[in-house]
Amino acid sequence: MSLKARLKKQQGLRRAVKRAKVYKEYFADATFMSRHLLDGGPDPEHEQYRIMILSHSLEKGLSYRNARVFGRTKAEDLMARLEKSSDTTRRSSAFSIGFEVLRSWTDFIKSREVEDVQAAAIRGRLDALSEDSSPVGVGFRAGVASAAHLDATSWGGLPFEEFVRGRHSTRRFADSPVSDDDLQLCIELAMRSPSACNRQMVGLRVFDDPKSKELLYKTLHGTGGVDFDTCRLAVVTFDARSLDFYGERNQGYLNAGLFAMTLVYSLQWKGIGSCLLQFGNTFAEERTLAQGLSLQPGERIAVGIAFGVPEPDGVVPASIRRDVSEVFSVR
Template identity: 25%
Template sequence: MINKIVALTPDGLVEKLKIARLFGEYIQDFKRYSNNALLGTKGSSKNQLIGIIIFRTHAIEKGLSHNDFRPEFGKESIFGKLNKHLMEYKQLGYDLENQFIQAAISALNEYKKRHVDQEIDIPWFDNLFRTWLKPTPELSGTKEVFRNNASNRSYSDIVSSRVSIREFGSGNVDLQDIEDAIHISVKTPSVCNRQPWKVKVVSNPDIISKLLKVQGGFGGYNLPNKLLLVTVDTSLFNGRNERNEPYIDGGLFTMSLLYALESKNIATVALNAMFTNKRSKQVADILNLNDSEVLITFIAVGEYPESAMVPKSFRGDYKQIITHY
């Protein structure tokens, strides 16, 4: 394969060696991911099951927070899979008092309560989760948030109170406010001050619609007023050691941008760009992106509504992620 990339010249041999070493690093990356991520090819570890249970729990919360609640949502796509993962977790003898298992049960309780309140029977749900439904702290589910003025809040208040909004107000978001937020965000640190990020600001509803169709995770909601796409230019990096740095720098910049937009009283939700190469190319074709640009994330932006129901999005005990040496 490498012979097809570089000619057999003295310089070419050096390049071949560099490419071979880079390829070797990617092989190690591949092994690490395939050996540890949940790919469905082997038995599941505790962490793998916790990760997929958190994923399913959040899907329930998003459905519960929708303004137009749809009874029995997720019957085919969520609950059978969640029951499978919970049962596997239990059968493997893992701790049922784990905070994320309790959060999943909390979400199931709210799903049941929402149907009881509307006098809707869901026998299929009762059959799946009869042994799981029990009183728990209300860790998951939904909460109501209200519009407020971020300009009067400290940074720590902005960080702790920011939520993802999917159903925006009807007002227009000023492009200057978005540019001001981007201006704030360029102070984000990057490796050797490379500053590799780019932001595509999309206002055209037709283009927004096309992009969100490719993204696939915003169905059932009205189009946002604006859609941002953060990309990183890989041509600014060098050597095999920096192969993952585009995503690190891009993630840092995205978080800065989300908080900066919050400080401008702009509602946001980050939408993943974890795509296959085929879908990434679809985005690149729509926006005429350079081949050197990798996708980091979309950010839907809009006016804050007067109030909104949002997922509680339970966070674990921070002390559990600290290791002292």
């Protein structure tokens, strides 16, 4: 027996090595996250996420029951950020959202106060800003919206239980293309997933070119049995530049998970099979992959996904779930 084989049999040594690797990986994570947090520097992405956070805070206040006059400091901060924003930010959705939220906020203040000097001044600055830089995506109205569509009776006829029970991971795909229109719609629906302060920091990166696809296929875990030639491969990422403080260190993974599950259900709804592929790689492997796939500097990979038109009459693992009593408790 070789020395390496004998060392592998030493359980105490194996645990010590595993523990050292855990510390190494978490230290690399901490270094990366610290470098790319929202207060990391004058990055256009930082600028946009800060606008999103302030916008969400004002929107949330507008939706309160019996809302009182509020948000003067945040409104002023948001207005100043819009005025100082870079050309890149002025072409972004974040800019438009901030602009429209402030417009709703000034309308709200006007409805509560006979005359408010600060709100009137901000409205004037908005008008001037609109003339100087027309916000993209104008046509929606941020602020508050009717919740009438949330009436439970309108959802009662949907066979949601059957839909959820019918979902399974698909690894065998037919040689048929996925419609770009269907994929765009599924992504749009996945974007309805909750995200921290509506920052929408999650992205879907699809790789169809053979070199990138092969790199991803060989790096991700769980690709065994996945039809490489007929599937499309992608990664769900989150932008670490959207995170604000140490308490949000895992927020990106949570948001990416919410997005990924909504995406999987949306794909199923359109008859597209999918399989989430675990990203359990080292930090160094992730950075190599990020470079090879030309990801943004602050992007982190949360999970991979293979998708395509399911093979007719294919088989899948039964994957029986645990009993509800084993995962549910009331205390």
